[in-house]
Amino acid sequence: MKLYDYFRSSAAYRVRIALNLKGVTAERAFVHLRQGVQHGEQYRDCNPHGLVPALALDDGQVITQSMAIIEYLDETHPQPPLLPADAKARARVRGIALAIVADIHPIDNLRVLRYLKSALHVDDAARDAWYAHWIALGCAALEKQLSRESQTGRFCHGERPTLADCCLVPQLANARRAAVDLAPYPTLSRIDAACCALPAFADAAPARQPDAE
């Protein structure tokens, strides 16, 4: 299988972590988002949504959406599991992941930031404030949730990494790159540090990818 990837895509970063945790190797193709390769006919033919990541299977099926890819990897390579066995616990992990995947990240995506500038003529300062606003709002809610729930452990859920951690670490990396103050989120920061101490997370970092600039 082949992963369509871009070093700075935090959605692709989630999948890189999951692949590393599973010990699964995928062929890599790099889609240069800043150069607009995702809009080209060739990539649109592979993934009509024009986003990364996408995972092309050997039979030609292309799985889109980071979370769908990670769930697929978890179903086809069950060890180590990235979701707990219990339905309630699985729901908690998916809820945390989706708070990032569906609430924070999409609003701060590259294409949204570009639309703010090109169509709405928003200046750089207001665009940066926009970016920081949605991260802060989402992180504050996650911090409140994780700090008060007993299921939170060394990681977002218990004592081993799950889908939720695969999503948290790239989002905090984005936050740091945008100079967002993470001091108000001690639980998130503690979990992030625990994750980044593991090679599966560290090796998936943007700076360590072959297409890093």
Added chain:
Amino acid sequence: MKLYDYFRSSAAYRVRIALNLKGVTAERAFVHLRQGVQHGEQYRDCNPHGLVPALALDDGQVITQSMAIIEYLDETHPQPPLLPADAKARARVRGIALAIVADIHPIDNLRVLRYLKSALHVDDAARDAWYAHWIALGCAALEKQLSRESQTGRFCHGERPTLADCCLVPQLANARRAAVDLAPYPTLSRIDAACCALPAFADAAPARQPDAE
């Protein structure tokens, strides 16, 4: 269990459809988003993210995020299944659902539209254009995907409704409410019509909810 709901929330609408398809009844609590009830201390204590839907279980656990709730319902009430049995097919259904849940809907959420107006002083016409832009972009990609893939049937995946349909119908309802032209999306429109002919979908529509205005 109790569903925190709002008639016009398309994320809550997804869950209402899933509950109906499963034949599961939940107690309902209505969170008036336009009046800001989701920001109040009482609701934040239940769901720190301040969004609907949320599903409170009888043991006190609160499941957040529509897709996490639907996956939970599917795991705890397996019939009729809302995801196929095969891992590749499951990935396809989740990918379609997430194209809506993570790519289209969050950018057009109420809180984002409000920020455009209050913080960026975007006028109503530009805000409406923003709303229509992200729906059109996402629908065009979904139309391309669904029209060319052989797994598409009467519904998004095959001959019975799945998680993907639970997400598609509310998104198209939003599009219609914003007067977005759906003519360029004949496959999406055909699937939407097939869904809305089913009582499970029709009964979940915003206008049929007790809190509808």
